[in-house]
Amino acid sequence: MRPVRVYYNKVGKLKYISHLDINRVMLRMIRKAHINVWFTEGFNQHPYINFALPLSLGFESTSEAVDMRINDDMTDDEILKRLSEVAPEGMKITSVCEPVKKFSEIAFADFAITIRGDLSDKLNEFLAKPEILVDKKTKKGGVKQIDLKEKIVKYNVSKANGNTRLDITLPAGTQENINPNLILNAFCDDLSVESIIRTTIYDSEMKIFA
Amino acid sequence: MELSDILLKVQKPARYIGGEQGAVIKDKSKVDVRFAFCFADSYEVGMSHLGMKILYSVANSLDWAWCERVFAPWEDMETEMRKNNIPLYALESGDKLSDFDIIGFTVPYEMCYTNILNCLDLGGVPVHAKERNGLKNLVIAGGPCTCNPEPLVDFVDLFLLGEGEELLPELLELYREHKKLGSDKQTFLKSAAKLEGVYVPSLYTVSYNGDGTVAEITPADGAPKTIRKRIIADLDKCHYPDNFVVPYLDIVHDRAVEEIYRGCIRGCRFCQAGYIYRPVREKSAEVANQQAKCLCENTGYDDLSLLSLSTSDYSQIDELLAKMLPWTEKQKIGLQLPSLRIDNFTDELLEKVASVRKSGLTFAPEAGTQRLRDAINKNVTEQNVLDTCKVAFEGGYSAVKLYFMMGLPTETMEDIAGIADLAQKVIDLYYSLENRPKGKGVTVSISCATFIPKPFTPFQFEPQNDFNQIEEKQKHLRDCIKSRKISVSLHNAGTSLIEAVLARGDRRVGEVIYTAWKKGCKFDGWDEYFDFEKWKEAFNECGVTPDFYAYRKREYDEIMPWEHIDLGISKKFLARQDQLAHKSISTPNCRQKCAGCGATVFGEGICCETC
Numbered sequence A: 001m002r003p004v005r006v007y008y009n010k011v012g013k014l015k016y017i018s019h020l021d022i023n024r025v026m027l028r029m030i031r032k033a034h035i036n037v038w039f040t041e042g043f044n045q046h047p048y049i050n051f052a053l054p055l056s057l058g059f060e061s062t063s064e065a066v067d068m069r070i071n072d073d074m075t076d077d078e079i080l081k082r083l084s085e086v087a088p089e090g091m092k093i094t095s096v097c098e099p100v101k102k103f104s105e106i107a108f109a110d111f112a113i114t115i116r117g118d119l120s121d122k123l124n125e126f127l128a129k130p131e132i133l134v135d136k137k138t139k140k141g142g143v144k145q146i147d148l149k150e151k152i153v154k155y156n157v158s159k160a161n162g163n164t165r166l167d168i169t170l171p172a173g174t175q176e177n178i179n180p181n182l183i184l185n186a187f188c189d190d191l192s193v194e195s196i197i198r199t200t201i202y203d204s205e206m207k208i209f210a
Numbered sequence B: 001m002e003l004s005d006i007l008l009k010v011q012k013p014a015r016y017i018g019g020e021q022g023a024v025i026k027d028k029s030k031v032d033v034r035f036a037f038c039f040a041d042s043y044e045v046g047m048s049h050l051g052m053k054i055l056y057s058v059a060n061s062l063d064w065a066w067c068e069r070v071f072a073p074w075e076d077m078e079t080e081m082r083k084n085n086i087p088l089y090a091l092e093s094g095d096k097l098s099d100f101d102i103i104g105f106t107v108p109y110e111m112c113y114t115n116i117l118n119c120l121d122l123g124g125v126p127v128h129a130k131e132r133n134g135l136k137n138l139v140i141a142g143g144p145c146t147c148n149p150e151p152l153v154d155f156v157d158l159f160l161l162g163e164g165e166e167l168l169p170e171l172l173e174l175y176r177e178h179k180k181l182g183s184d185k186q187t188f189l190k191s192a193a194k195l196e197g198v199y200v201p202s203l204y205t206v207s208y209n210g211d212g213t214v215a216e217i218t219p220a221d222g223a224p225k226t227i228r229k230r231i232i233a234d235l236d237k238c239h240y241p242d243n244f245v246v247p248y249l250d251i252v253h254d255r256a257v258e259e260i261y262r263g264c265i266r267g268c269r270f271c272q273a274g275y276i277y278r279p280v281r282e283k284s285a286e287v288a289n290q291q292a293k294c295l296c297e298n299t300g301y302d303d304l305s306l307l308s309l310s311t312s313d314y315s316q317i318d319e320l321l322a323k324m325l326p327w328t329e330k331q332k333i334g335l336q337l338p339s340l341r342i343d344n345f346t347d348e349l350l351e352k353v354a355s356v357r358k359s360g361l362t363f364a365p366e367a368g369t370q371r372l373r374d375a376i377n378k379n380v381t382e383q384n385v386l387d388t389c390k391v392a393f394e395g396g397y398s399a400v401k402l403y404f405m406m407g408l409p410t411e412t413m414e415d416i417a418g419i420a421d422l423a424q425k426v427i428d429l430y431y432s433l434e435n436r437p438k439g440k441g442v443t444v445s446i447s448c449a450t451f452i453p454k455p456f457t458p459f460q461f462e463p464q465n466d467f468n469q470i471e472e473k474q475k476h477l478r479d480c481i482k483s484r485k486i487s488v489s490l491h492n493a494g495t496s497l498i499e500a501v502l503a504r505g506d507r508r509v510g511e512v513i514y515t516a517w518k519k520g521c522k523f524d525g526w527d528e529y530f531d532f533e534k535w536k537e538a539f540n541e542c543g544v545t546p547d548f549y550a551y552r553k554r555e556y557d558e559i560m561p562w563e564h565i566d567l568g569i570s571k572k573f574l575a576r577q578d579q580l581a582h583k584s585i586s587t588p589n590c591r592q593k594c595a596g597c598g599a600t601v602f603g604e605g606i607c608c609e610t611c
């Protein structure tokens, strides 16, 4: 038995598919591809697969990852080929390799956001403010005020074909997670957002996660 | 707002995007006939429906036709669509309903009638057949409820009766020819009426007697006096999908489904399915096994369910399980055998099922006393129920669900008390067992549906119980229950009345459906949407009394609104069966002895083995 990590993109219409549903999609892909994955033992046996980070409904991503364990000696290339053959439209398997770090070490992520219309000046002005206070729901069901500004690792606003593009790096992971929608909503509550793509994930030292 | 923005505002956007694996995509410029196959309920319900999967696959096997799926949007989505002028569209192409040549509805239950109107309207298609003048946007319908199509004739241009695997391609082919010729709608309809199994309601006129009953149903333009349903002679040779559209969402039945036979040998007198799918025809174990294997392979499902009206009546069940268990076990595929009957639920079968998946135990004795079970021809004894419960309890089960009906013909208060008695006996049995599950209490849940008389059953002549009778019986049932381990759930009386009217309604009920829909009725099958007050207003405004349809006893010689529909079940047989019910005499099943229902006219299946 050996562990493998599968990287994939989730784009296009798949942005409407929830994280839970993607879990089922992946299980069916593994079956169709005849990949001999390890099952959990015990009463309710099921294939063991473990996803890196949940992705909000409506987001696309070019940095998704899922771990599984392989019972036989199928090569990484073979796994990539077979999964690619059965992947739905919008899911591209980008690489298969041995995991290095644990998913719990993921700490930051890059997001590429396209907002319809040219709002670049306003957005720059907004993001340049010394603090951006918002209410955030806590896990216990309460509300606490946080300053988004201090959470932003870096950002860049640019113009793209009459639209506004925001590239932003935010905390993402089990320790702390800032949804970019928090920032967009604080900026303006009826923005017309064309797309939000999670492009890269990093560990706590801002090294690209592998 | 664009569709893509709306999708992020509604619940479960995956309902509305298509693109599922197994969905069939064709080039619309290269097909001759575009067919929108609609299921007038939510995506999750519709996508669980086997009939739709079969016909989707059949229609798409024709390279000149493209069949796409349409479901009723949920309320939040409908609101956004109407607000933003987005018409209802098919999931494969995203094209609006009004772009389609043929718009077909499968109609599995009466409570979706208002949704049919709503779907047409949302799709930009006039709901009334007479307002659709061209050949385009032809609205067709089929499925179990259309055995009495009359309440829907204002809206539907033609009905396909019986099984569609052969008839649907024939109809599409005929449409294709007429479309090429540039025929008008009337010409096409007249020629379609010549296909066996096609009912074109506009070619028939109905007259009524002074008392409101049907006087005469008269065909015109050479349409047949009676229209006989179609059946598939040999299920082994019949098209069965080798792949399903596999949804992203978790739907009601999210699994591979293998149909093992059609029809039912039992003939429970309240059960429409037991009559309208006759004669019983089995698929061979060999073919069923192959098809199931192929489906699991292509869909990637890890759950497989065998489908029929009563799994354990399948004569090759042991053979089939012997073939299926090795590969399903090896591939860790869960095998489910629903619709098991109590009376031939052997220990061995129970063990096989239990070894695969342990779920709750459900039985449908339907009636509380042996007298009434004989009257409704439900050949299950109290001993059957208790024996099976014993095996199940000893095997670790401790929860039992019992399904009953209330308001059955010939029912008395004694029969109602019998429901509570039976539940109590199950409880007593549990505590009498030495080796019952340790440390667990038993629970018995009783579910009581109001009986609804349906066309093409022996009880089609019978009145439904009115609200007062049902209320009294419900109260009596509650009074008879002594144990807190027994829970009861009862059904909405208003829903049952509307369903009863729609089931046995005639052409005059169409206006009521339209009026109710105009008032906002939709998703009537969902308790949270059903609005009895609006339906009552609709009846009032149309001058139609629901009592006439629901609570009236029909004479055996009364002309039924569906008298011209021929399902191969003779009315004399149904009348005879109703008389036997009143004498509490049961009828042997088709395998034991042919009861002479009339299905021999098809010259197929079990009837030819036993007659």
Ligand code: SF4
Residues within 6 Å of the ligand: B278, B279, B280, B589, B590, B591, B593, B594, B595, B596, B597, B598, B599, B600, B606, B607, B608, B610
């Ligand atoms: S003709 Fe006889 S055997 Fe055939 S379905 Fe009817 S009762 Fe059963």
